[in-house]
Amino acid sequence: MEVSTKSSKGKLIASGVIPFIFLIVLVAYIFGPGSELLDLGIPLPEITMEKVDFLDSEIQVTVRNTGPISVEIAMADINDRIQPAAVEPDRYLERYETALVRIPFEWNEAEPYRIGITIEDGTRFEKEIEAAAPALEPSLELLGFFAIIGTYVGIIPVMIGLLWLPFIKRISKQKYHFFLALTAGLLLFLGIDSIEEALEVSNESLAGSFNGVMLVATVLILSFLGLYYTGEKLVSRAKSSRITKPVAIALMISIGIGLHNFGEGLAIGAAVGLGSIAFSTFLIIGFAVHNTTEGIAIAAPMSREKNVIGKLAVMGLIAGAPAIFGAWIGGFVYSPFTSVVFLSIGAGAIFQVIITILKWIREQGDKNLSSAAMASGFAVGMVIMYLTSILI
Numbered sequence: 001m002e003v004s005t006k007s008s009k010g011k012l013i014a015s016g017v018i019p020f021i022f023l024i025v026l027v028a029y030i031f032g033p034g035s036e037l038l039d040l041g042i043p044l045p046e047i048t049m050e051k052v053d054f055l056d057s058e059i060q061v062t063v064r065n066t067g068p069i070s071v072e073i074a075m076a077d078i079n080d081r082i083q084p085a086a087v088e089p090d091r092y093l094e095r096y097e098t099a100l101v102r103i104p105f106e107w108n109e110a111e112p113y114r115i116g117i118t119i120e121d122g123t124r125f126e127k128e129i130e131a132a133a134p135a136l137e138p139s140l141e142l143l144g145f146f147a148i149i150g151t152y153v154g155i156i157p158v159m160i161g162l163l164w165l166p167f168i169k170r171i172s173k174q175k176y177h178f179f180l181a182l183t184a185g186l187l188l189f190l191g192i193d194s195i196e197e198a199l200e201v202s203n204e205s206l207a208g209s210f211n212g213v214m215l216v217a218t219v220l221i222l223s224f225l226g227l228y229y230t231g232e233k234l235v236s237r238a239k240s241s242r243i244t245k246p247v248a249i250a251l252m253i254s255i256g257i258g259l260h261n262f263g264e265g266l267a268i269g270a271a272v273g274l275g276s277i278a279f280s281t282f283l284i285i286g287f288a289v290h291n292t293t294e295g296i297a298i299a300a301p302m303s304r305e306k307n308v309i310g311k312l313a314v315m316g317l318i319a320g321a322p323a324i325f326g327a328w329i330g331g332f333v334y335s336p337f338t339s340v341v342f343l344s345i346g347a348g349a350i351f352q353v354i355i356t357i358l359k360w361i362r363e364q365g366d367k368n369l370s371s372a373a374m375a376s377g378f379a380v381g382m383v384i385m386y387l388t389s390i391l392i
Contacts, residue, residue, distance in 0.1 A: 043068040045119055047093070048207035049127040050336060052115060053135035054107055060135075061101040061115055061127075065093035066207035072120040076103050079114050107132050136272070136331050146327040149268060149284060154261045154323025157288050158316045161295015165312065168296075168303040176303060177366055178373040178380075183253070183297040184357045185381020190260050190294075191350035193389065195220070197263060198343035205336035216344045223348030227252070228355065246301045247311060249356055253301065254315040256353040257294045258322040259346035264291075265326020266339050272331050289388050294319060301360065 046067030053060040059078070065071050071093050076085035088100045101117065110131045118124045136142060168179055195216060202212025268284060298315050302308045329338070358369060366374055 045069055045071045045121065045123055046207065046209065047071060047073075047117060047119065047125050049115065049117065049125065050098075050205070052127060052129055054109075054132045055135055057104060057106055059103045059105050059107060059113075059115065061103070061117065062098060063093070063101055063117060064098045064207065065095055066209040068095065068209075070094050073099065073101065074118050074120050074122075076101055077116040077118070077124075078103065078105055080116065109133060138332055142331070143328065146269060146272075146331055147324050149272075150265050150321070150324025150327045153264060153268065153284055153288050153291065153327075154320030155317060156320070157291035158257070158295045158298070158320040159313075161292045161297075162299050162312050162316055164296050165299040165303060165308070168300055171303075173365070174371070174373045176300075177361055177364065177371065178377040179296070179300040179303070180357055180361050180364075181374045181377025182381040182384075183300045183377075184354050185378040186293050186297050186385050187253070187256065187350050187354050187357075187381075188378075189382050189385035189389070190257070191347045191354070193385075194260055194263060194343050194347035194350065197267070198340045198347065201336055201339050201343070206340060210337065212340060215340055216347075219341050219344035220348040220351075223345040224352050225348075227255075227349050227352040245360070246305055247308075249301045249353075249360055250298050250311075250315055251318070252349075252356055253298050253353050254318040256346070256349035257297065257319040259342070259349045261291065261294075261320060262322035262326040263339070263343040263346050265323035265328075266330035266342060267326075268323075269327040269330020269332070272327075291320075293384055293388060301357070 044067060046065075048064050048066045049061050050064055051062040053062075061076070063073065073087050073091045073093070076083055083103050083105060085104075086102045088102065090099070093099055103115075107113065110133070113129045113132055114126060115129065116124050116126045168176070171179070198216045199213065202210075202216065206212045206215075295316065298319060299312065302312060305311075326342075361374065362369060
């Protein structure tokens with residue numbers, strides 16, 4: 001009987017693996033010996049200038065080959081005037097390979113520049129810089145500066161929002177549902193806002209070959225599914241542990257908001273790194289006001305719990321502190337690709353939290369999610385976020 005079982009398992013594995021092997025052979029043939037059959041057009045080269053740094057008497061451009069064929073960098077120009085340039089490690093770029101183009105140039109702060117890179121077939125690629133600013137160099141002073149900015153934007157506003165907890169504690173069950181629905185409305189706006197920011201970064205700075213829209217959709221859905229599975233496990237274990245379900249929901253809200261605030265930190269750090277002082281100041285003030293409402297989102301599910309001050313303080317840090325890390329990364333090592341990925345993860349996390357809150361409201365008595373408290377709470381949450389977002 002054992003021999004028969006092993007034999008059936010072997011056949012099962014073979015029946016699943018053999019078609020997969022044939023598929024690999026087919027793909028290898030298409031891209032190998034059979035590639036001439038598909039050579040029906042002329043592949044066009046494409047390079048992307050991902051980052052431009054202004055250093056002492058030098059402009060450094062990070063270039064990536066994002067086209068389907070290999071390219072060779074021929075020359076560089078600034079404002080249409082050809083400049084001598086060194087390319088590290090070399091001028092030949094395979095697909096997705098990067099190189100650093102170093103252009104000796106006496107640039108002036110706050111002046112606009114147009115950087116051009118020409119490849120061996122004469123195709124020229126261009127990037128406009130609105131105002132030149134010195135590249136940020138990591139230092140303890142700058143590290144502390146970004147930490148303070150992240151605290152202003154992330155931690156303090158969320159903590160202020162948590163101060164509404166005593167008010168929420170004293171209201172009726174129907175009004176409690178209103179605030180839970182308001183939380184869902186706040187988060188829905190944040191989720192849409194995260195997607196909009198991710199698509200905006202994708203359109204402005206990400207190479208077309210990365211297929212930004214599908215990158216956002218893929219990362220968003222994967223993060224939603226992963227966090228939904230994790231969240232359900234956390235909530236189910238809450239029944240047999242010291243963690244109550246409201247605490248588990250508030251914790252997931254904190255994580256979702258934390259991922260969103262990480263994206264906000266990236267935006268602020270990148271704005272400071274680009275020298276856009278007015279824009280970065282505008283972002284800091286706008287995000288700070290906007291993020292105060294996030295404290296309400298965390299406090300609402302916890303309003304029926306006791307002795308929650310310590311837990312709320314920890315959740316406030318979970319939600320707010322990622323803004324500090326985002327500002328560090330955005331200021332020192334900003335990358336359009338990672339920015340899109342993190343914003344998409346934040347959106348997926350937020351939508352997962354909304355689903356969890358709606359399930360919690362149903363368990364609390366509103367089976368059809370159609371009460372006046374539910375509808376008005378959702379609407380008020382969206383309106384509050386829209387009005388505060390106008391400041392950004």
